[in-house]
Amino acid sequence: MAVSPRRVSKSRKGMRNSHLGIHSLAPLTRCPKCAEQVRLHRVCKCGQYRNKKIF
Numbered sequence: 001m002a003v004s005p006r007r008v009s010k011s012r013k014g015m016r017n018s019h020l021g022i023h024s025l026a027p028l029t030r031c032p033k034c035a036e037q038v039r040l041h042r043v044c045k046c047g048q049y050r051n052k053k054i055f
Contacts, residue, residue, distance in 0.1 A: 008016075028037040031044040032051060043049045 026039050029040055030036070031038050031046060031048055033048045034044065034046040036044060036046070038044045043054050047053055047055045
């Protein structure tokens with residue numbers, strides 16, 4: 001593995017990793033079948049996705 005020629009500062013490391021916290025603020029929607037809150041583009045626990053039975 002390569003060794004970086006310079007030390008990465010705390011602020012630069014923080015800027016690089018800032019996208020990691022975005023997922024916790026993901027918007028929620030309601031499942032049309034069971035009315036449970038589900039993250040967008042995810043399958044609900046009841047098995048529905050876009051009004052289709054997945055499993």
